[in-house]
Amino acid sequence: MPSSSEISGEDLASWLSDRVSSGGAVAVRDFEFPKAGFSNETIFFWASSGVGRDKSEARYVLRREGTGSAIYPVQNPAVPSSIETQSGVLEALAKAEFRLAPEVIAYEPTDAPLGRPFFVMNFVEGRVLPDFPSYTAEGFFKDEASPSVRRNHSETGLAGMAEMHRLDWRQAGLAWLDRGLESSSRMKSQLALWRGYVESVPGCRGNALLDRSLHWLEQNRPTESEPALSWGDARIQNMIFDDAGTCQSILDWEGAAILPPEVDLAWWLGVDHFVHEGSGIERLPGELQQSEQISYYESRLGRTVCDMPYYRVFAAFRTVALMVSTFDRLAAMGIPNAGSSEDNPYEPLLADALESAAKT
Incomplete structure (x- = not known):
């Protein structure tokens, strides 16, 4: 530190x-x-x-x-x-x-x-929901927030993300982020980028699940919706909220790209699942179920989202690769028991997402 x-x-x-x-x-x-x-x-x-x-x-x-x-x-x-x-x-x-x-x-x-x-x-005043310990396990959101405040976190967070996705990113001067300039498919160029990424991370090389998932993603690219500014690390923990649970600011843009909005929504839902059902934690009164979150986001985006099983696989694939990269960094820093593919908590979620998507 x-x-x-x-x-x-x-x-x-x-x-x-x-x-x-x-x-x-x-x-x-x-x-x-x-x-x-x-x-x-x-x-x-x-x-x-x-x-x-x-x-x-x-x-x-x-x-x-x-x-x-x-x-x-x-x-x-x-x-x-x-x-x-x-x-x-x-x-x-x-x-x-x-x-x-x-x-x-x-x-x-x-x-x-x-x-x-x-x-x-x-500096933006407000509260950031923590990762460790998870906001769903202890602290303000679980122990003090009313059901209406919890609901407001989800709704205003999703509304803020949808507002961002509706922006004219070209007019804002963000064309430099667009890897799809020479291709009609942003996902094609993005998957090529991520293939290079996993090949550069020692812990990702030879990971059978990552290899299988990436191959499936490359072979099953859907027709893409209109691209938007993609936040990259779209999750409620990367927002600042006031005491009423109203989103005040969106943080952490290092993963930003130009991609279909579904990429961010799938990442949001993946993290939401992990801190609830994936961690054995029941949703509290006021919290939206995932189907409700999708419907609310669609109402603010102004259209129905498409091909979510595909984008859920992409989100889980990226999460696993980033986690392995983090394990490698920690090990390089000399931190014992930094973690490995065997205890990566997101690998089972990727396997489940891939199996589910393959059936659709």
């Missing part, structure tokens, strides 16, 4: 002075390091400028490139940085006036100020 001593407050303040204070002096304080993923560092801090009645201060979030390679495969070789991808997507969403995107203050592409590229965005 990094500490504030590894972030130069003086250098960060100097960098911020031209961006939040028109060149005036800036003071930074109260660094916090929340638990985050493996590819980027997340740092909260306060910054103030001015004196007396002219003094202003605000809380910000800094996202800095990690020391290893990105967790997700690179959509555009010209933009290999996970941090650059995220800041680029957020800036495009701001251009499109998407209300659930945190505002990026600025992106720094060089190592000079803080050792690695980073961007700073406004």
Whole structure:
């Protein structure tokens, strides 16, 4: 875990002075390091400028490139940085006036100020539902939230995702994310990308389930719906909610791509299943069943979703590959019992999804 001593407050303040204070002096304080993923560092801090009645201060979030390679495969070789991808997507969403995107203050592409590229965005107040322990097992959502608040989490989260999928991503300037420029099929190019990914991850090579699933996905590509901006890590735990359970912001865009909206919905449903039925946890009063979630999402998207069994296999396949990649990273860091294919909790879900889809 990094500490504030590894972030130069003086250098960060100097960098911020031209961006939040028109060149005036800036003071930074109260660094916090929340638990985050493996590819980027997340740092909260306060910054103030001015004196007396002219003094202003605000809380910000800094996202800095990690020391290893990105967790997700690179959509555009010209933009290999996970941090650059995220800041680029957020800036495009701001251009499109998407209300659930945190505002990026600025992106720094060089190592000079803080050792690695980073961007700073406004801090959004609210609650993030945790992964560990799962929000369905203990904590606010399970023990304190009313049924109406639980329902609001699901509905406003799905509504926010559908709103994002309705955006004109071309007009927003996101064509650089589109791997389907030379093909009518985004999934064809995406599967080629993921084939290269699993071949590059030692723990994925020779995994019979991944090989079988990828072959099935390549042989059974459906007619695709109109592509949209795909969030990549579409799950309720990557959103910020107020106390009423209303979604305030969507987080973590490093897996963003241009794909059919069904890709995100399938990922959302896969994670939802894992933290409920897949973990032996019953749904609480107010929580939507999966069929209700699909219907509600369709009502906000404005059309019926297609070929969900196929996209559920793709979601589970990606999850297993990413989990194995994470196991490899942990092992490389010298962490004992980091995990392996044998105890990957998502492999049974992939096997079930593949078997079910093959019957349709």
